[in-house]
Amino acid sequence: MKFTALFALATVAAAAKLPGHNENTSPIPILFDNRQAPTGGFYSTDVETGNGIRTSERGEAGTAGQTNSQGTISYVSPDGQLIEITYTADEFGFRPSGAHIPTPHPLPAHALKQIEDAERLRALEAQNF
Numbered sequence: 001m002k003f004t005a006l007f008a009l010a011t012v013a014a015a016a017k018l019p020g021h022n023e024n025t026s027p028i029p030i031l032f033d034n035r036q037a038p039t040g041g042f043y044s045t046d047v048e049t050g051n052g053i054r055t056s057e058r059g060e061a062g063t064a065g066q067t068n069s070q071g072t073i074s075y076v077s078p079d080g081q082l083i084e085i086t087y088t089a090d091e092f093g094f095r096p097s098g099a100h101i102p103t104p105h106p107l108p109a110h111a112l113k114q115i116e117d118a119e120r121l122r123a124l125e126a127q128n129f
Contacts, residue, residue, distance in 0.1 A: 041067060052076045064091050 029050040036044040041061025048054045057071030068090040077083050085098040107115075 045071075062091055066091050 030047065031050055032046065032048040034044075034046045036042075038059070041059070043059045044057065046056045053073075053075045055071065055073045057069055059067050059069040062068040068088075070086075070088050072084060072086045074082060074084040081100075083098070083100050085096050085101065087094060087096040089095070
């Protein structure tokens with residue numbers, strides 16, 4: 001009985017329309033899709049869709065075991081503006097840039113605490129060596 005009620009509830013939930021759902025949407029075509037699978041830490045991805053989304057990314061193996069990536073993402077906002085973001089992700093973190101990204105980026109209190117803790121640990125480790 002419990003299983004039947006759970007199944008019925010799951011069926012109703014799956015059939016419910018989410019806010020903002022539009023039944024008159026059509027699939028968005030992929031205009032360009034060129035990907036190079038990772039080989040020795042190197043990869044590339046270039047994709048463009050029919051609604052103006054474009055992404056391009058290149059990656060290579062980093063010196064500390066990470067993957068270093070550089071790329072761009074662009075799309076047209078609902079009000080018609082071209083939004084373009086470029087980024088780098090490497091051993092120094094993820095660093096986006098673009099005219100629509102507010103700067104400076106305020107750090108939340110918990111992030112500042114983590115930075116302080118890391119600096120304190122580095123100082124202790126330096127004293128022990």
